[in-house]
Amino acid sequence: MKNVFFSVSVFIALLLFDSCKDSTQNKLPPAAKNEALSVEKALKDHVKTIEKKQPSDFVPKGFVIFDKIEGNLNNDGHKDYVLIIKGTEKDKIITHEYRGKLDRNRRGIIVLFKTEDGSYNKIVENKSCFSSENEDGGVYYAPEMDVSIDKNNLYINYMHGRYGYWTYTFKYRNNDFQLIGYDSSYNRGPIVQNETSINFLTGKKQFKDNINKDSEEDGDEVFKETWSTIDNRKPVLLSEIKDFDRLDF
Incomplete structure (x- = not known):
């Protein structure tokens, strides 16, 4: 009142x-x-x-909500929102030879923190850091992107079926979201070929290579583990990532 x-x-x-x-x-x-x-x-x-009382009030002109994720990101007990937004430019809608009409508008992300009075503060807006959901996947379908929140962390997951997966872990820091972890698995069917895990806070990278790549059964992998150091002096911030597809560690 x-x-x-x-x-x-x-x-x-x-x-x-x-x-x-x-x-x-x-x-x-x-x-x-x-x-x-x-x-x-x-x-x-x-x-x-x-x-601006509702998360949808923060969607910029020329964009629509592609997905909406709820969860607590700053440990204050309030339900925050992550909006995945998508452009609506008509010239990005193409007709594919085999797949028909495809919307190739890129996607972006908006992170909103809920306040005590029920309104929202915009923490991050990055309008085009993700490719569309209709990209070519070569001999296989394109990776599927999934965004989730767990234990105050923001996870951006890419799942590529029999070829494996990769995940980016972000943490709220200094009014932005900093990349603190990266995990990936490169597979050939059920057989893991190699796995990578990076902790950007410690600068340590773990690489596990399966030296029994010709095995036919899941669980027959034999991994050789190596550790290395990465340059973590410049933080990777969610607001500054131009294209997730071009990130390389």
């Missing part, structure tokens, strides 16, 4: 301010004029903020 009353009060204040500012500002000294303009901007900014 408080929020509704405050919002109405702000709206009335804006109306009164707009109606009288033209007749009064010309009579004010420069310092007072600047102060009046600052108050006007603050009031309008507040109205813009309180209007």
Whole structure:
């Protein structure tokens, strides 16, 4: 009830301010004029903020929601949202020789934190870091992307059927999401060929290579394990990733 009353009060204040500012500002000294303009901007900014009550209010023009994920990302007990958004440019919709009409608009991500008053703060917006869901997969289908939240971590998973999977793990840090882990498995059918695991906080990379690659049964793998160090001086931030397909470690 408080929020509704405050919002109405702000709206009335804006109306009164707009109606009288033209007749009064010309009579004010420069310092007072600047102060009046600052108050006007603050009031309008507040109205813009309180209007965005739903996650869908943060979707930029020219985009639609492709997927929506709920979960707590900053350990405050509130349910946050991750929106996977998708462009709607008509020239990105093509006709494939064998697959028919395909929407090749790229996808992006928006991370929203829920606040005490029920509104949301936008933490990250990256409009085109993911390829479309309709890319070519060569002799196999393209990898399927899945986004999930667990234990305050944000996971971006790619699943490629018999060829394996890879996962990026992000953690909320310094008002962005920092890549803290990477795990992948390269497979040939049921047989794992190699596995990679990177901890970006420690700078350690584990590589497990199956030296029994010709085995025919799952579980017959024999792994040779090696460790190396990676350069982790510059954090990889979710807001700055231009294309997940081009990440290489």
